[in-house]
Amino acid sequence: MPEGHTLHRLAIHFAKAYGGQRLRANSPQGRFTDGARRIDGRVLEEAEAHGKHLFLGFDSGEWLRVHLGLYGAWTFGDADGERSLGAPRVGAGAERAVRRDPDGFVVPPPPTGAVRVRLVSADGWADLRGPSACEVVDEEGKRAVQARLGPDPLRADADPERAWHTVNRSRTPIAALLMRQDVVSGVGNIYRAESLFRAGIDPYRAGRDLSRAQWEALWSDLTGLLRDGVRDGRIVTTRPEHRDGSAVDPVPREDAHYVAYRTGQPCRVCGTPVRSAQLAARALYWCSGCQTG
Numbered sequence: 001m002p003e004g005h006t007l008h009r010l011a012i013h014f015a016k017a018y019g020g021q022r023l024r025a026n027s028p029q030g031r032f033t034d035g036a037r038r039i040d041g042r043v044l045e046e047a048e049a050h051g052k053h054l055f056l057g058f059d060s061g062e063w064l065r066v067h068l069g070l071y072g073a074w075t076f077g078d079a080d081g082e083r084s085l086g087a088p089r090v091g092a093g094a095e096r097a098v099r100r101d102p103d104g105f106v107v108p109p110p111p112t113g114a115v116r117v118r119l120v121s122a123d124g125w126a127d128l129r130g131p132s133a134c135e136v137v138d139e140e141g142k143r144a145v146q147a148r149l150g151p152d153p154l155r156a157d158a159d160p161e162r163a164w165h166t167v168n169r170s171r172t173p174i175a176a177l178l179m180r181q182d183v184v185s186g187v188g189n190i191y192r193a194e195s196l197f198r199a200g201i202d203p204y205r206a207g208r209d210l211s212r213a214q215w216e217a218l219w220s221d222l223t224g225l226l227r228d229g230v231r232d233g234r235i236v237t238t239r240p241e242h243r244d245g246s247a248v249d250p251v252p253r254e255d256a257h258y259v260a261y262r263t264g265q266p267c268r269v270c271g272t273p274v275r276s277a278q279l280a281a282r283a284l285y286w287c288s289g290c291q292t293g
Helices: 004-018 033-039 139-147 160-167 189-199 212-232
Strands: 024-026 044-050 053-058 063-067 073-078 081-086 115-120 125-129 133-137 275-279 282-286
Touching (some): 004 053, 004 073, 004 081, 024 033, 053 139, 063 139, 133 139
Antiparallel strands (some): 053 063, 063 133, 073 125, 275 282
16 A cells, blocks of 8 residues: 555645646546546646545645555556556556647547546646545545544644654554554555664554653654655665665665565564564564564
């Protein structure tokens, strides 16, 4: 499932590539026909992310809300080809000649696969496939969704005190709390494992047993890691001194993480085999040698 940095990258892309433009909207798959009709012909005025939710705001006062879930992805096309954000990922395709209809909208190729919604501008198009949620909501509906979400470290309005209030009172393991989107929004399986490793925190430690200083350091590090993810378009959590190919740029995939997906491999810091177990319905990774706090 795409983590929070991907949704913020999507919001940035929509704002830059489609902001201020009138868009056509349709549902080739047919499952979003009514929703597409409500935003068809409207101008995209805003794009923002909150955790794993993307909100596209139109001049009608309505918002397209998308949650990609495990399988959702946006594919973008223009004269430079096609590329995607989400899962599965599609690399850039061959350049193609762009045609426009009499109204000035680009004429995209026929959709492939189950495209839930297609947005078309004068210069390109965006296809959404496989989301877990796709709906048009008004301002009140948007606020209702966001009220259920915890603070997103990437948002200017994030309040870490709100998350701390929940963490500090909970007997639940901190690794499970970080995966709850009503506690901290945008953190997924990789960020939770890597941030806890970097903080030296035992993932099974109850939230209420963390000190205030530990929480503040964890929040600060998560914020930095997520911002790096927005900038780089990938999750890299290792420090240069802990990479096998520390001088290589960009960082190879095998050097990108401390514990995530490295079950049984030696810890990059202490050499203890990385452990894994199921927690909060996802695989948890940690180093019992380093994470004792």
